[in-house]
Amino acid sequence: MSTYWRTFKTAAWLGWEMDSNWTEPWLFALYSIVKPVASAFILVLMYFIFVVIGQFRPEDFNAGFSYMYIGNAFFIFVASTLFGTFQVIQSDREWYQTIRYVYISPISYYVYILGRAFSKIAVASFAVVITLVFGAAFLDVQIAFGLEDLPLFLASLVLGIGVLLAIGICLGGISFLTAKHTHGLAEGIPGIFYVFCGVLFPLSVLPTWAQPIGQAIPLTYWFDITRRLLAPAAAIDTTLTGYSDGAILLLLLLSSVAFFGLSVLIFKTGEHLARKAGKIDMTTSY
């Protein structure tokens, strides 16, 4: 266990250094803020344009806007955590070409990847807080969070990130075998959750065939409980009102365990096949 912890700590430190030591701290902080805020602004402008073109009253769309904004803020965790995990293999393999050295060292490569992802999660947490504060302060996003909800919020956050890490490791296992598809994966896999998990719009907006897909993904429930806790006043039909907070938490717990098992299975299978095919340290430069 101590070896795992040491691996995790060292990998987390390495990840942090790789993410941040390319520039001055103030520039890194700015960089960490600009991307998520710009992403939020895309949605703000989409909302603004719709209201202006249609000459609607903005207050008619406030609940929908808050729903979208909060979902988008927490989606930063999805994009960062997934990217933070599955890109480790491809960056070590294709970019730094150090995977062979790390891989043969006496550590758990699985834990190493988790450690590397940790710094991305830390930066994402910072970006989420900034985005939410900005929205509440300047964009009239309706956030009402009581301290009594904090334990439930933290529990759901930990479980949600646990599910994300497990999904990221599954993708990492697959990327052992694929070419340099980091950007396709980085854009595409979060895209699945962006569409089907009710991040920006309620599931009821999706075609009927797509709604069960959203309801089968645990992250849908994570987004729902997060919004219930942060914006309880937003009266939006999410199609998940039948689930109590406790039921959602239990579902997230079970999903975390299930996805952890799946991630170990897929990771080990991908690793085995890559070793068999001699692909562990391949490079695919187009």
Next chain:
Amino acid sequence: MSSVTVRRSDLRYRIGLNLRSVVGRAYPRVIGANREPSWIFFEGLLPLLGIAAYVFIYEAFGRQAIATLTDPAEIAVVQANTHALIATVVLGGTMVAFWLNVLWSMASQLYWEKEIGNLQLYMMAPMNRMALLGGMAVGGMFMTSVRALSTLVAGVLVFGVVFQVADPLALVAVFFVTLVALYGLGMMFASLYLLWGREAWHLSALLEEPIFFSSGFYFPVAGLYQAGAWGRAVAIAGAFIPATLGLDAIRQLTLGSTAFGGRYWLLSVDVELGLLVGLAVLFLILARYALAYLEMLAKREGTLTSRHQ
């Protein structure tokens, strides 16, 4: 003068050599992609989902708006605007593919080549460096066209987007001039990224969402003008990225200049085309000078082959 010198300074030979270099550098992108079929899934199909999310946002807003209306005429107007906004997203999604390719496969490429040890081989080869960048651009355009096409097809088939192209020649002209200007910018960045070293990767990452925003990839960019002084400043800054003017012109040519009441376009198509031609020429010239300067600087400081800096 030796026969080798005569042969190398011969114009016809040099043109042939550089054309072969273009083909040679484009080859791995065109053929390499075909040899890796998983690329179609990862680069062609998966990114559609992100675009679908933006489409559903407008759908959600549209439904919410229609729910409050009773007048059929007003409902029809909201539906028309929603459809036009969805088409805006689909066209923006097409351009996203090219912009990402410019960032990650053009701008970052020389830095990437340095990291994996190919750059010194390119520098030793007898062709013009612009031919190398040209080959990268041609190959990148081909690779990206697959993704762009799949976005367009999905837009038409899945989201029911209808395009009304009244002037196909102007559309083709705008599209290709936009691509030349975009890839010219990518060629210029390629040299600058060599100078910036490790910051390059982060710069590319930084030029995603902020440019999607300032160039109006998912909304008519002229809407920024309605958002006050800061919006106008962002729109003007964004206009230096060729995708901004290109998208605005393409949207006018495919949705009709009367879409959204004709009030949400930056400039007329003719003016935008002229500006795009200017940007294309400017970026290609700057790329040529930036490349020569960087090569000289890197050779003088001995950093041309230094990795991880």
